[in-house]
Amino acid sequence: MKPDRDAPVGVFDSGVGGLTVAREIMRNLPSEKIVYFGDTARVPYGNKSKENVIRYSRQIIHFLLEQRVKAIVIACNTASAFALDEVRDEFDIPILGVIEPGARVAAQETKNKKVGVIGTEGTIGSGIHASYLKRLNPEITVIGKACPLFVPLVEEGWLHDPVTVEVVARYLQEFKDKEVDTLILGCTHYPLLRSTIGEFMGDSVRLVNPAYETALELGALLKKENLLSPGKEQEEFPYRFYVSDLADKFKAFANSILPYDVEMTKKIDIEKY
């Protein structure tokens, strides 16, 4: 079955974080419909083994294909790191992750060839950003740092709180000391800390938001494949949200970052896929 241009884009994440990627797709490709899946029963992926993350990703892709999506965005850094290469060849629709687009822009933007990456322990431990960046330009030095308190701070809503300002300073001082000129926000929650991080790092450091870069790359890919939506039907709500467990926290977070209320989320037994 050949997907058509009217079909939605599938976006998935281990939980709520990928909504920042969905948000950038909504902003930058407003004609596209989205089916979002948050794997809230198995969140977080950051501390799971590669083998499990690949299995989870396959199950979710099967579910999204059943929803007739025309392309899939893996809006999760850990799943992009562990599963993208495995699944890209297994399925015959375009699949993209959030790591390559961010790495590509960072490689273009850095002048002194010192790039910082922040993310979860899983993402930083995988060294995936460094391996992409080195492939793009072997002269780039990559400094990675896990920032495990950022996700819970975002989820508390303490985006500009003095506690968060202090934690940002604690985690990021190293990047100032080492004079990185480009910093990749390598976790889907982190764009919500963008202004607090920007104030600490200063104007001379370019912050790369992979959610935004991924939305642009998705647009280019859909155009190339002749899959760009001709426009949404007005009568239908173009965004659908699915989760694998309890939806309350998901809805609260979605409502705090999306420009409208997410009323409907449907729970799916993802282990069946």
Next chain:
Amino acid sequence: MKPDRDAPVGVFDSGVGGLTVAREIMRNLPSEKIVYFGDTARVPYGNKSKENVIRYSRQIIHFLLEQRVKAIVIACNTASAFALDEVRDEFDIPILGVIEPGARVAAQETKNKKVGVIGTEGTIGSGIHASYLKRLNPEITVIGKACPLFVPLVEEGWLHDPVTVEVVARYLQEFKDKEVDTLILGCTHYPLLRSTIGEFMGDSVRLVNPAYETALELGALLKKENLLSPGKEQEEFPYRFYVSDLADKFKAFANSILPYDVEMTKKIDIEKY
């Protein structure tokens, strides 16, 4: 098969937190052997549904029974809240949780009948401490508060850090304002913040550590059932650790809180049980 007094005690948690309970058993019942299971593939339980947490608990109990344990401690507040009543009658060995022992001591100790409880969102949302406390004494007023930053702060090792001192103040001011005289540390990670929390709350507030109270209750229960260990054989290392996914973080945390190095952990496919 009747368990014998030489058999180990089974202790399980969603991850590393239950090690604080294992530690209290080691300290207070030094003759007992322990088989510990950390469900690191499915951690955390705090945001999972009741149905899933019961299923996970049953699987782990089957695994522990295969290890011939004589009694089981559910060293996880969420699993104690959701699964203890379900599983206690299904299996014919003693099973105890961490919530009842803490609630019982809090009900005995409070003078002004105002008890505070801190824990994960799942535990606090379940209202389980309040329901135990009200059953013990209907006059007790229970004030619960979720403190989602405490676990990642503990896992960062920032136990006495200025950031942690500030977060403690932010979360716990409400308990001072409402003049609780007893505060239950209702998450297995929180005893590691005990001194920082105690400094903020002051000497007049009794902090209840359910890990300690559970170890005492386990001792009383084993004595009553004539299952207290007659003493460990000296040639054997008396503690065994199992996990359901990657063991590195588990070992690091275990080594930071236990009085010896945990070298050996074994990975189990818990979905098979």
